[in-house]
Amino acid sequence: MALFVMILRKMAKNRWLELSLLGGLILSVALVSSMPVYINAVLQRMLVKDLEIRQQAAGEYQGKLWSSVYLTDEGKPEDGGRLLQGVDSYLAKKQDDFRLPVKEYVRERYTETYRLQPADPMKADPSVERNAALTALSGMEDHIRLVDGRLPSQEPVDGVYETLVTEKTLLKFKMVLGVEFRVTDDKDRTILRIKPVGVFDRKDYADLYWASSMSSYESSFFLPFSLFERDLTEGRKLVLRGGVWYYALDYTKLKLGNIDAFTGTAKDVQGYLAGRFSSQSVSAPALGIIEGYFEKEKRLRLMLWSLNVPVMLMLAFYLYMVANLITERQKTEIAVLRSRGAGRWQIMAGGLIEGLVLGAVALAAGPYAGLLLTKALGASNGFLEFVQRAPLDVELNASAYRYALGTVACSILMTLIPMFLATRASIVGHKRQMSRLDKPSFWHRYFIDVFLIAFSVYQLQSFRRRMDDLASMGLDSLDFKVDPLLFFVPALFMLGTGLLLLRLYPWFIRAVYWSGRTFWSPALYSTLIQVGRSSTQYLFIMVFLIMTLAMGAFSASAARTINQNSDNQIRYAAGADVTMKTNWENDAPPPAATEAGGEGAAPPAQAPAPAKRIQYTEPPFAPFGELEGVAQTAKVFVKKNAFANAGKTQAGVQLMGIDTDEFGRTAWLRDNLLDHSFYDYLNLIASDPSAVLISRSLAEEANLKPGDTLRVGWAGLEGASFLVYGIIDYWPGWNPNGASQASGGTTAKAGNAKKRDLPKLVVGHLSYIQNNLALEPYEVWLKLKPGTTSAELYRQLEEKELHPVELTDTKQLLIRQKNDPFQLAINGVLTLGFLISILISFFGFLLYWLLSLSARTLQIGILRAMGLSFPQLAGMLAAEQLLTSGAAVLIGLFTGTLASRLFVPIFKISFNTAQQMLPFQVVFDPRDQLQLYLITGAMILIGLVLLGYMLSRIKIHQAVKLGED
Incomplete structure (x- = not known):
């Protein structure tokens, strides 16, 4: 207990x-x-967002589980009802296994299709063929509105079963409400009597109750579900x-923890029915x-951890620096204890x-602070941009505490390293070390800087070779087996480069000193000697500043690069601000004529005659140019x-016809691609x-060069002659990359890939193609004026x-x-x-x-006692700041910029290599550089003000008295 109290007092000191x-x-x-919490929250939002987008595109609710069975004639007729009710019981038990709120649960039954005959031939045309099934839906009455008539009775009325029908059923069977029909078998015997008494429609077309459209029930007569079950x-x-069971589950509550429950339950249902x-x-x-x-999950986890590795290393560096400062203040005490017999393990x-x-x-406290960080990340709208957005659904989990515990353990071990190194020295050795501050540091003595740079460059070259192999084979970047060391490489490179420049920095100081040693002022003379002879003393703070600012520049460049490359991919794939296809009138036969026979039709006995070339009528183009905006x-x-066709070579191509002037003013293409x-x-x-531009892939395959001719056409045309004027690698709207050779989920081997x-x-030229080949529909590309919104454009298209x-x-x-969500996660983490x-x-x-100023109180007091004025002393400290912190800032920004140019392309692994149309380009935003300069300038200025304030509070007699003590 006494030891614990002593430690607390030392901490208080x-x-x-x-x-x-x-x-x-x-x-x-x-x-x-916060990383596992944030990743889980983003992945959940990503999954829900993907489901919402899919729902909008497909028009189908994505949270449904629809299962159906068809009873064949193989089993006993009396077994059908028992089997269907068995499914009811099974699904009722499995409902909680989904671990999702159930919005709707619907059971449907239907009978064999029977022939219906009017009981009174005078009330319905008996010549109309009427074949229908009786159907029942559980809870149907709460989800319909009556268009005509009334709801059917829950019991047969005089032996007649009352039913509901849709409007299409009335029209299809040419009947009216209240007419009784006989349900007959194949021997024309009456089995049942039914009577439609009401016409219904959906109460709400957005109601999740309805898994099928009304058109699918046009041959159905609906009985109350309880009556259907009983009789x-x-x-x-x-x-x-047969029967149908339909769950409408609330997929917005789908979380990482219940994905397996949902998918597993769906598979269990399928296995049970099968x-x-x-x-x-x-x-x-x-x-x-x-x-x-799950593929996106791998990609996102890989990306987020890779982006956080430099920040984690920087925090580790900070912890080590602070622990080293604490140890420096205790070195004399540790050396005295060691000299008086204390063991290293005791210290x-x-x-x-x-x-x-x-x-x-x-x-x-850390995990709860991580929750706050996660919520802040959820509000990011770009790099250093925050907006009001629905907060992420975050909660602490076991993974967060495991990561927190591991971080604490690693941090404690790291903070013990300086103390372990300090326990090696006795009081004599400690005093000797204090008098030899100009000896090379451990990093420079063993050339750690050179090793780090060499290792980083080797890893970079290896990464580039492997990414080139992926691109050449058209494989996805997920096929790239990532070395975990790859994400440490940028930080290691920044550390190595900073140390290398600091190895050379003392020579620069000495050169400055010798260049003006005859006219330097005493204050500056003292500063140059102090910095030049005690470079090891400033090494740690300079390395720390270099690493933190370099990583800040690296994070900024990585964010801008990922965002800009993603935007450029979209712009390039579209080709212009707006592209559209319009409706052209033509003489093509209707689809029914070309698809006669339906899906299961047998092939014709004779080969069809060659299809007639379709003639198109060009619609007016001028109205598009008259749109405002x-x-x-x-x-x-x-x-x-x-x-x-070029010589003996024939190749499939994409032909693009343009008007050069209009196209150049409308299309978008990134600079430096051609x-x-x-x-x-x-x-x-x-x-x-007749001039054309051809892609390099065509030029290499057909051995074409500028000045050669080739013939271009398409099916049904002989083609026209064109003259090659140039060879291009990229063009607006054209994807120069091919599909991956690895299909069906397999990966092509590097040695066998073709x-x-x-x-x-x-x-x-469009005019040449239309005159010499054919007039066919073209696309309309628009370039919008700045400030024009999509809503304004859509409104004008509708009006015109x-x-x-x-x-x-x-x-x-x-x-x-x-x-x-993927982009939001990247921007949040980098911010x-x-x-x-x-x-x-x-x-x-x-x-x-x-702390450095407080440790040099005696030196400052002596300088004041020797006659150095306060402004001269302040100038000396300011010069020292500029020669150390200022130099570290410049080196850090240079190192961060260099590391960004070399290592930001590593983040290509987060994108699908086979779908990358444009080469990955490292982007620097001048605003980020300006922010760094302003922040570091303000930091140094605040530091100088505080140092000046502390300097003004130092009393000469107190400093000298301190030295005497």
Whole structure:
């Protein structure tokens, strides 16, 4: 107990350092423990968002589980009802196993299809063939509205079963309400009598109760469910033919913890039905999304952890620095204890108890601080952008506490390292070390900086080779087996580069000193000697500043790069702000004429005659240019299944017909993708109507070069001659990458993969193609004026009755991309990393210099006693700040920029390599650089003000008295 009290008193004596260490521990635990919480929350939002998007696109509720059985004639008729009721009991027990709220649960029964004959031939035309089944839906009465008539009785009325029908049933069977029909068998014997008494429709077309459309019930007569169960399911008055069970589950409550429960229960239902019925079906639309979701989960986890590795290393560096400062203040005490017989394990035990106390506080507070970080990340709308958004559904889980406990353990071990190193020295050795501050550091003595740079460059080259192999084979980046060390490489490179520059920095100081040693002022002369001879003393704070600022620059560049590349992919794939296909009148036969016979029709006995080429009528194009907010329009003809002949080579190509002037003013293409300017290529072919640009893939396969000719056409046409004017690698709206060779979920082996058949492109003049080949529908591309909204454009299209068949709106795609949970996660983590880097850098800077100033009180007092004025002393400290902290800031920004250019492309592994149309480009935003400069400038300025304030409070007599003591 006495030892514990002594440790607490020692901690109280160094309370500011201990609080700084505690703050770093809490922040480290918060960051690491927030990762599983944040990943789970983002993955949940991603899954729900994907289901919502799929629901909007498919028009089908994604939370449904629809199962049906068809009773064949193989079993006994009396067994049908028992089997269906067995399914009822089984599904009732399995309902809780989904672990999702059940919005609707519907049971449906239906009978064999029977022939219906009017009881009174005068009231219904007996010549109309009427074949229908009796159907029942549980709880149907609460979800319908009566269009005509009334609800049927729950009991037979005079032996007649009253039913409901749809409007389509009335029209199809040419009958009216109140007419009695006889349900007859194949021998024309009456089995049952029914009478429709009401016509119904859905009460609400958005009601999840209805799994099927009303058109699917146009041959059904609906009985009350309880009556159907009693007289048909159990009473077997008619032959049962099947049943349907429909769950509408609340998929918005789907979480990572209940995904397995949902998918497992769906498989259990399918297995149960498959084991009892020869004809059965189970459908759950969400299962398809969930299967693809697991691939997204791997990609997101990989990305988020890779983005956090540099921040975690920076926090570890901060903890080590603070622990080292604490140890530096205790080195004399440790050396005295060692000289008086204290064992190293006893001193280490004291440090361990101190770490356990701080670790316990961090473990208690850190996870809850992580929750706050997670909620802040959920509000990110871009890098360093925050908006009001629905908060993430976050909760602490076992994984968060496991990560927190591991972080505390690693942090305690790291903070014990400086103390362990200090226990090796006796009091004599400690005094000797204090007098030799100019000896090389451990990092420089053993060339750790050179090793780190060499290792980083080797890992980078290995990564580049493997990514090139993936791209050449068209494989997904998930096929890339990631080395965990890969994510440490950027931080290791930044550390190695910073140490290398600091190895050279003393020579720079000495050069400055020798260049003006005859005219330097005494204050500056003293500063240059202090910095030049005690470079090891400043090494730690300079390395710390370099790492934190370099990682801040790296995080900023990574965020901008990922965002910009994602946006560029969308813009390039679309080609322009808005692209659309319009309806062209033509003489094509109707679909029914070309698909006669239906899906199961037998093939014709004779080969069909060649199809007549369709003639199209071009619609007016001018109204598109008259739309308000439209800056430019262009006609773009795209024929994907064209062919090109060059000598003996024939290849499938995509033919694009354009008007060079309109296309150049409308289309979008990123700079530096082509050998020359995009507009130079357009001007190149503008003068010759037969001139074309071809893709490099076509040029290499057909051995074409500028000046060669080729013939291009498509099915039903002989083709026309074109003259090659240029070779291009990229073009707006064209994907230069081929599909992956690995299909069906298999991965092509590097040694056996064949060279991909890359897409090929031919770009020519639209007028020449229309005159020499054919007039076929083209696309309309629009460039919008700044500030034009999609809603305004859609409204004008509606007013002018310009109804596109297909429309791609780049602005809406970019908004969707920005709100994508995957993108939000990346921006949130990178923003957090940037802010933590700056925050830690600021507090580490202040802490070090304030402690350094207090440790040099005697030196400052002597300088004042020797006659150095306060302004000269302040100038000396300011120069020292600029030569150390200022230099570290410049080196950090340079190192971060260099590391970004080299290592940000590593994040390509988070994207599907086979779907990347454009090369990955590292992006730097001047605003981020400006923010870094402003923050570091303010940091140094605040530091100088505080140092000046502390300097003004130092009394000469107190400093000298301190030295005498």
